[in-house]
Amino acid sequence: MSHAVPTPAGTPAQPGTGEGPVLSVSALRKAYNVGKPSERLAISDVSFDVAKGEFVCVVGPSGAGKTTLLRCLSGLLHPTTGEVRFEGTPLQAVPDRLSVVFQDYSRSLFPWLTVSKNVAVPLKVAGVAKEQREARISEVLHAVGLGDVGKSYPWQLSGGMQQRVAIARALAHQPDMLLMDEPFASVDAQTRFDLEDLILQVRAQFGITVVLVTHDIDEAVYLADRVVVLSSPPSVVEEIVTVPLARPRDQLVTRSSETFGQLRRHLMELVTAHH
Amino acid sequence: MNAVDTGWFRTLARLGVIAAVLAGWQLLSVAGVLDSSSFPSMTATMAELGRQLTDSDLWLAVWETVRGWGLGLLIGCSLAITIGTLLGLNRFAYLSVIPVIEFLKTVPVIAILPLAIVVWGATLEMKVFLVAFGVFWPLAIQTIYGVRAVDPVVRDTAAVLRLRGFRKFTTVTLPSAAPFIATGLRVAAAVGLILTIIAELVGGARGLGLSILTSVNAGPDRLPATYAFILLTGVTGVLVTTAFVALEQRLLHWHESQRNLAAKAA
Numbered sequence: 001m002s003h004a005v006p007t008p009a010g011t012p013a014q015p016g017t018g019e020g021p022v023l024s025v026s027a028l029r030k031a032y033n034v035g036k037p038s039e040r041l042a043i044s045d046v047s048f049d050v051a052k053g054e055f056v057c058v059v060g061p062s063g064a065g066k067t068t069l070l071r072c073l074s075g076l077l078h079p080t081t082g083e084v085r086f087e088g089t090p091l092q093a094v095p096d097r098l099s100v101v102f103q104d105y106s107r108s109l110f111p112w113l114t115v116s117k118n119v120a121v122p123l124k125v126a127g128v129a130k131e132q133r134e135a136r137i138s139e140v141l142h143a144v145g146l147g148d149v150g151k152s153y154p155w156q157l158s159g160g161m162q163q164r165v166a167i168a169r170a171l172a173h174q175p176d177m178l179l180m181d182e183p184f185a186s187v188d189a190q191t192r193f194d195l196e197d198l199i200l201q202v203r204a205q206f207g208i209t210v211v212l213v214t215h216d217i218d219e220a221v222y223l224a225d226r227v228v229v230l231s232s233p234p235s236v237v238e239e240i241v242t243v244p245l246a247r248p249r250d251q252l253v254t255r256s257s258e259t260f261g262q263l264r265r266h267l268m269e270l271v272t273a274h275h
Numbered sequence: 276m277n278a279v280d281t282g283w284f285r286t287l288a289r290l291g292v293i294a295a296v297l298a299g300w301q302l303l304s305v306a307g308v309l310d311s312s313s314f315p316s317m318t319a320t321m322a323e324l325g326r327q328l329t330d331s332d333l334w335l336a337v338w339e340t341v342r343g344w345g346l347g348l349l350i351g352c353s354l355a356i357t358i359g360t361l362l363g364l365n366r367f368a369y370l371s372v373i374p375v376i377e378f379l380k381t382v383p384v385i386a387i388l389p390l391a392i393v394v395w396g397a398t399l400e401m402k403v404f405l406v407a408f409g410v411f412w413p414l415a416i417q418t419i420y421g422v423r424a425v426d427p428v429v430r431d432t433a434a435v436l437r438l439r440g441f442r443k444f445t446t447v448t449l450p451s452a453a454p455f456i457a458t459g460l461r462v463a464a465a466v467g468l469i470l471t472i473i474a475e476l477v478g479g480a481r482g483l484g485l486s487i488l489t490s491v492n493a494g495p496d497r498l499p500a501t502y503a504f505i506l507l508t509g510v511t512g513v514l515v516t517t518a519f520v521a522l523e524q525r526l527l528h529w530h531e532s533q534r535n536l537a538a539k540a541a
Contacts, residue, residue, distance in 0.1 A: 076431055093434075100435040107428035112450040112529045121446060125437050153529055169436075 020088055021049035022177055022209045023073065028082035030068055042068045044234035046082075050177075050211055055203060057220035058213045060230030060238075061271050066213045069230070070181045073211065074100045087176065096126075099170035103182040105162040109154040115141070115165050116150035122173040140168040143202060160191035164198065171206065178203075180212040184219070193251050196223060200249060217267045221260060222249060229270045238270050315499040323499035324506060333486070333507075340482035340511070343399055344471040347406025352463055355411045356456060359418025363452070364444075369419060376419075380412035384470055388477060397479035402471060405478070409470045410463035414456075421455025422448055454530050461519045468512055483508050 030043040042065040050056050060066050071077035073084055075094040084091045086098060094100075099122075102108040109118050116137050123133045141150065144164040154162050163183060170178055180199075184192045196219060203210050214220050220227045221243055229238040243263060245254055254260055297317050303309045304316035315323075327333045362368050384405060395401035425433075425448060433447045475484025483504055490500040527533050 071431075074435060076434055094437060096437065098435075100431075102428060102432065104428050107426055108432045110429070110432075110447070110450065111531075112453075113446075121438065122436050125442065155529070155534065 019052060022052050022087060023050040023211065024085040025073065026083050028072060028079045028084065030072055030077070031080045034080060041234035045236050046230070048228050048237060048240060050209060053207055053209055055210045055223055055225045056228060057224035058211065058228045058230065059215065059217055059220045059267065059271060060235065061232045062215060063233055064230040065233050065235045066230060067181055070179055070213045074098065074179050097176040099175040099178050101166050101170045101178065101180045101183045103185050105159070105166045105186070106155065108166055109162060111153065111155050114150065115152050115154060118154060118165060119169045119172050122169060126173045136172060140171050143171065143205060144168045144198060159187045160195060163187060163195060167199065167202065171202065175208065177209040177211070180210065182214055183212065197251065199223070217264060217271060218255070221263045221267065222254060227267060229267060241267060312495055315502055319499045320502040324503035327500065327503050336481065336483050336486045340471055340475065340484070343402035343474065343480065343482060344406060344467050347403040347471065348410060348464060348467045350403065351407030351410040352414055352460060355414035356418050359415040360422050363419040363422025369423070373419070376412060376416055380416060384409040385473065388474070392478050399480065401478055402474040402480045405474045406467045406470045410467050414459040414463045417455050417459030418452065421452030424455065425451045454527055454532070457523045457527055461516070461523060464515050464519050465512065468515055472508055
């Protein structure tokens with residue numbers, strides 16, 4: 001384990017203490033096909049806050065509208081009613097200081113651009129000059145544990161490496177918050193552990209706030225300061241579980257601790273309970 | 276590496292097939308299966324072809340054909356890609372215009388050939404118009420669909436990367452549409468050459484098509500020349516297609532359909 005840096009949110013900061021929450025979700029409701037016979041309520045009523053530097057995971061049974069929620073949080077989708085505030089401002093579109101990492105890296109990374117050029121896209125949008133751009137690209141590629149792959153095309157790399165490139169691209173323009181939608185669901189178990197530790201390390205290094213949606217309860221407990229548990233659709237917040245596990249976390253030590261087991265069991269009961 | 280997979284072996288095999296076809300042709304002529312008054316022997320045709328290749332008239336005809344084809348393709352394809360892109364980017368325009376384009380696409384170009392001849396006569400302009408008109412519709416449709424076929428994950432990614440306007444167009448929209456446009460261009464090139472030959476053959480504009488017509492009208496003695504010209508148009512077609520396939524491989528080396536080819540070539 002190389003990330004011995006204490007995290008800014010070693011103890012979960014509560015909203016209202018000091019500066020306001022980075023992300024604030026209040027009474028969010030999302031229905032599809034409103035006014036048509038096929039109208040379907042995906043999210044009924046979801047509210048929670050994410051403090052600066054915090055790592056929040058969102059879990060729920062399959063079909064619980066996790067991806068819908070994440071799309072609303074990122075500004076890609078407008079909620080039917082309710083409000084999402086990012087750094088105090090209600091979301092209209094995707095804000096500048098927010099980055100999203102998708103599950104499907106093979107489609108999210110542009111296959112027609114090399115790794116370097118993929119990472120350069122948000123820097124060009126932000127208007128960063130060429131020399132600084134190149135320095136920043138090698139910096140973030142290094143931060144995600146990738147060496148000399150800048151000239152390769154994403155599809156020439158392994159799945160784990162591709163998701164690392166996607167994370168590097170998301171970090172390139174120094175966002176305040178990272179939204180991740182099942183980011184490790186398409187890689188094998190060993191790579192998954194590596195990427196989990198990578199994201200913890202990157203989060204500590206850059207002091208970034210992370211909201212990660214996952215269907216994997218173990219992963220949520222391992223990564224999070226707090227876990228938001230959604231019910232089956234139409235979704236409400238079942239419970240927000242605080243994870244008091246020490247940091248830095250370790251795949252072997254943390255996962256075999258008694259607290260981990262208890263949290264895991266509690267969350268499992270919440271997610272599998274029928275309502 | 277297996278000998279069958281080597282480039283040398285493949286080239287040899289292809290040359291072998293061509294040689295066999297030519298030998299078969301000659302054999303059928305000598306055996307009298309092919310009537311020499313309508314189908315000259317391979318050797319007579321090749322001898323005529325060899326003679327023609329040293330004749331400046333032939334090269335003038337080739338130049339006329341290539342010029343008409345190239346200009347028509349350039350005009351038709353530029354308009355198709357520009358207009359197709361604009362229509363593809365605007366949902367309202369797309370929905371309004373697509374039925375008209377789908378209808379015009381089905382109009383056989385030959386049907387407007389007489390009209391073009393009346394307007395321009397047997398000229399280069401007539402030929403260029405016919406080619407441009409013929410390649411425009413299918414390529415425009417191909418471009419519209421390509422521009423609209425941006426993958427939903429790519430679209431979301433573009434949104435979260437805050438790509439907008441011209442930068443979004445060049446970074447995401449155009450590369451996404453490129454495979455569609457490339458296929459459209461390859462087809463347009465082949466269709467364009469056919470239309471060029473037709474414009475010459477039927478419309479009487481100068482070029483290889485007219486050479487074929489003239490040699491047929493000159494009587495049975497000139498029959499080997501007719502076949503030589505036909506062979507030459509075939510070779511031109513193969514060269515055109517090969518050039519476009521090579522261009523496609525180069526520009527779309529990143530696309531799934533081309534990745535294995537690139538790996539093989541490396």
